[in-house]
Each structure stands twice: as C-alpha cells, then as structure tokens.
Amino acid sequence: KAGVTQTPRYLIKTRGQQVTLSCSPISGHRSVSWYQQTPGQGLQFLFEYFSETQRNKGNFPGRFSGRQFSNSRSEMNVSTLELGDSALYLCASSAGLAPSSTDTQYFGPGTRLTVL
Amino acid sequence: DAKTTQPPSMDCAEGRAANLPCNHSTISGNEYVYWYRQIHSQGPQYIIHGLKNNETNEMASLIITEDRKSSTLILPHATLRDTAVYYCIVSGSSNTGKLIFGQGTTLQVKP
Numbered sequence: 001k002a003g004v005t006q007t008p009r010y011l012i013k014t015r016g017q018q019v020t021l022s023c024s025p026i027s028g029h030r031s032v033s034w035y036q037q038t039p040g041q042g043l044q045f046l047f048e049y050f051s052e053t054q055r056n057k058g059n060f061p062g063r064f065s066g067r068q069f070s071n072s073r074s075e076m077n078v079s080t081l082e083l084g085d086s087a088l089y090l091c092a093s094s095a096g097l098a099p100s101s102t103d104t105q106y107f108g109p110g111t112r113l114t115v116l
Numbered sequence: 117d118a119k120t121t122q123p124p125s126m127d128c129a130e131g132r133a134a135n136l137p138c139n140h141s142t143i144s145g146n147e148y149v150y151w152y153r154q155i156h157s158q159g160p161q162y163i164i165h166g167l168k169n170n171e172t173n174e175m176a177s178l179i180i181t182e183d184r185k186s187s188t189l190i191l192p193h194a195t196l197r198d199t200a201v202y203y204c205i206v207s208g209s210s211n212t213g214k215l216i217f218g219q220g221t222t223l224q225v226k227p
Contacts, residue, residue: 035217
C-alpha cells in the first residue's frame with residue numbers, strides 16, 4: 001500500500017497570506033489527523049477528521065482550519081499567516097475504527113512551511 | 117500535557133541492544149502504550165504498541181510492567197540508522213485521533 005502523502009513538501013509564504021496544505025491518507029483509512037511541529041513546542045495536535053466531520057480539535061486559534069472530502073483526502077488551511085506559524089505540518093491517517101485506542105496512526109513526510 | 121516521562125537522551129553502541137524506558141504512572145485501563153520514532157525532520161514512524169502483554173515485531177520489542185506504570189522499548193541490535201527521537205505515547209478511546217507527544221528520548225547510536 002502507498003503511504004500517507006502530503007503536498008507540497010516545502011512552502012514559503014509571507015505574513016498575512018493564507019496557505020492550504022493537502023494530505024492523502026492510506027487507501028481505506030477514513031481518519032486524518034493534523035499536527036504542527038516546532039522546535040519550541042514540539043509536536044502538537046491540531047485536529048482530526050473522520051467521514052468528513054471534525055471529530056477532535058486541539059488548542060489552536062481559529063486561523064487554523066481543515067476539511068475532509070468524501071474520498072478521505074484532507075486539507076488544512078491557515079489564514080493570516082504569522083511568523084510563528086513556520087513549522088513542519090504533519091498529517092497522519094488511521095482506519096478510524098473504534099475503539100480508537102487500537103487505531104494506529106501512520107504519518108506522512110510533512111510539509112515544511114516557512115513564513116517570512 | 118504528555119502522560120509519559122522519558123529520559124531526554126541516551127547513547128547506545130552499534131550492534132548492542134538499546135533499551136528505552138518510559139514512565140506512564142497515570143495510565144488508564146483502556147489506554148495503550150505506543151512507540152514512534154522520528155528521524156530528523158521526517159514524519160514519525162510507528163514502531164509498536166501494546167496494552168499489557170509484551171509485544172514483539174520485526175522492529176522492536178515492548179515490555180510493559182505488570183502494573184502498567186512503565187514500559188521499555190528494546191531495539192535488539194541497534195544500527196546507526198536507529199539514531200532518532202523516540203516517543204512513548206499513551207492513547208485511549210477518550211483521545212480520538214489525537215496523539216499527545218512529549219519531548220521524547222534522543223537515541224544516539226555510536227559506532
């Protein structure tokens with residue numbers, strides 16, 4: 001099976017712009033989770049989508065949003081970019097079955113976003 | 117906050133077993149212990165997970181204490197390519213789709 005893919009791999013934006021990142025999960029997986037990784041805060045959970053619905057959300061401002069399509073592909077959007085949004089954005093997919101405690105997440109390679 | 121405690125760094129000689137400890141004293145009965153590793157700026161790689169029994173796969177072994185308050189990840193024959201940050205994560209049904217990462221252990225395998 002192909003793994004989780006993320007596009008683009010690298011992105012440079014300026015403050016105030018918005019950005020959309022894409023994630024294609026492993027075939028058959030219905031859950032997609034997004035994470036932000038920075039040197040200062042480490043890996044932090046943004047949100048999770050399952051069957052086109054946001055099922056769980058982390059503690060990030062409303063500038064961070066996402067969506068999931070019927071084919072389980074997901075996008076996340078960051079509006080009004082700030083310098084502090086520079087980070088590695090990772091998505092992970094899982095089957096989305098219950099109970100979630102046995103539902104292993106598999107990560108993509110990430111998108112490196114640089115905000116100037 | 118992460119529910120696990122790991123040493124910030126460890127060294128291991130190439131070819132020797134690497135034993136990475138993790139404390140999770142507040143683990144609930146339905147929570148699993150997961151291990152991931154992240155090689156510099158790549159996405160985290162799933163290694164292994166378990167509930168209460170010891171587990172083994174082609175990558176590693178996971179030893180969970182009987183009281184489930186701690187665990188050890190064992191890489192039986194460490195290679196230079198095992199140099200990475202290793203994360204121990206406790207996850208249960210109350211955290212749907214959400215993994216809470218701590219700072220992890222940076223394992224340096226030396227020749």
